Amino acid sequence: MLFIANMESYNPPVPSPKQNLLALYGLEPIAKSLARSNPDGTKGVKLRKSYKNHIQDLPGKHSIPPTKPIPAGLLDPNLGQAPDIIKAINPELLGEALKFEKTSINGIPGFNTVDLAINDQQTFMRGDDIGDGDDSGRRGKRKKKMMANEPKRQHV
Known part of the structure; x- marks a missing residue:
């Protein structure tokens, strides 16, 4: 039941x-042409279930990508919990593999540090390897020239 406090100010909507x-607006022929079933129950006009032709002039992709399969590890969480089998290592082989000798003062024979792709760690940390055209590198170059006569120390 509808209760209206002031009946004078309420006007019912037109049309109701x-x-x-x-029928009032003459839309029955359009509704019949778009009906999915005829009045006798048979199938009517098959309508496209896609708006693809309406959005083709818009930028972007107009097709949904196919679904990707779900990885087996997500479907079965217990799959990855199979125990790893640890095989025993031959103790003699392990002993030979982990036998180290102290490096001599001359370093490793046949190994040349110049073949490495970077400068020595000390120069790298100081930042002396700044570009040649840079003013901030001039003082570092002078320092390098002064230290050039001093022999490099071997880390043991």
């Missing part, structure tokens, strides 16, 4: 929603 609005 209880009326047949399709």
